[in-house]
């Protein structure tokens with residue numbers, strides 16, 4: 001295809017030749033990195049196919065069950081596939097796990113008992129977990145059930161504070177929670193090998209402690225997962241990476257059989273565990289989403305790296321920076337002004353396949369101390385493996401951007417954001 005045909009199509013979508021030229025130069029320079037990403041996706045694709053073949057996935061596994069869901073072969077086999085792919089003894093993969101927060105809550109509350117202590121050696125966990133744990137008082141929190149919490153922050157350079165972690169581990173420490181992704185914090189995301197070092201250290205002090213990793217946004221970014229480096233449980237959301245954009249709901253827990261079983265007794269009921277829970281006809285989407293996940297994650301990663309390089313070139317602070325190695329799919333860009341954040345989100349929204357015609361506005365979202373603007377034109381509500389962006393309207397005026405079911409969509413979103421910044425006068429030129 002001749003290049004001007006493609007350029008014409010971009011122009012039809014509102015992208016000026018100035019933006020196209022600027023971006024294509026940057027895209028050209030990223031080819032070697034994109035190739036590395038494709039190779040990792042190839043490896044992970046094969047890993048998923050092997051997991052499906054080893055567990056003899058078949059047409060019958062896509063059948064729906066209802067009611068109690070006894071003998072749901074599709075559900076049970078899907079869990080075996082997850083266990084195979086993520087190298088755990090067992091897995092709980094359910095539409096009844098309604099989000100990442102819910103899956104983390106089940107993993108924690110299933111494995112902690114009154115009098116136990118929970119330790120986070122990587123600083124403050126994701127916002128929604130503050131209420132699960134009881135860092136912020138909340139009805140039904142672990143704190144209400146007599147589980148105490150301790151936290152050791154990362155050192156200023158992002159490394160582990162081993163001295164204080166050692167001091168924090170005591171006779172009551174039962175479970176250590178390690179969040180892989182930075183989430184919406186400025187700290188660096190942890191690589192799987194860093195997580196492995198931390199787990200080894202913790203286990204050298206107290207071997208029986210359960211090490212759980214919040215794996216949200218990290219799945220398939222590397223060729224290994226935290227379960228490959230000693231994690232007893234990994235936990236995540238199916239409307240992020242491992243659902244591949246097709247899962248309409250769900251969460252997963254993979255790891256040691258006894259840990260997964262205890263979580264399952266919390267999800268359903270003591271005595272019932274994994275034996276119940278109808279899959280309601282969602283199995284095929286969960287299998288197919290997992291099958292697509294490695295290439296979907298690759299597209300999202302390319303988008304994140306493309307955005308980092310574009311906005312870094314224009315002088316904005318970006319985390320991770322344009323050349324750093326990646327351990328999750330989130331990209332932070334600091335615009336320094338509300339207008340920058342708003343224009344960026346408007347551009348992302350305008351690139352969406354769904355709701356492209358709506359204009360996102362800052363609003364008072366419950367639980368936040370400032371207004372927040374969000375851009376999402378998703379097939380699945382709240383899905384953040386689909387292209388999405390959000391930013392609190394407060395200093396330093398940063399947006400967090402993630403996802404894109406295909407690289408081409410992520411690219412269009414970033415081009416639209418850049419165009420919007422120019423059209424709104426936030427950017428005067430591209431040099």
Ligand SMILES: *Cc1c(COP(=O)(O)O)cnc(C)c1O
Pocket residue numbers: 099100101102126128179181182183214216217237
């Ligand atoms: C998304 C996320 C969660 C859970 O969020 P849900 O919106 O409940 O799925 C937890 N931890 C991290 C690091 C996350 O990114």
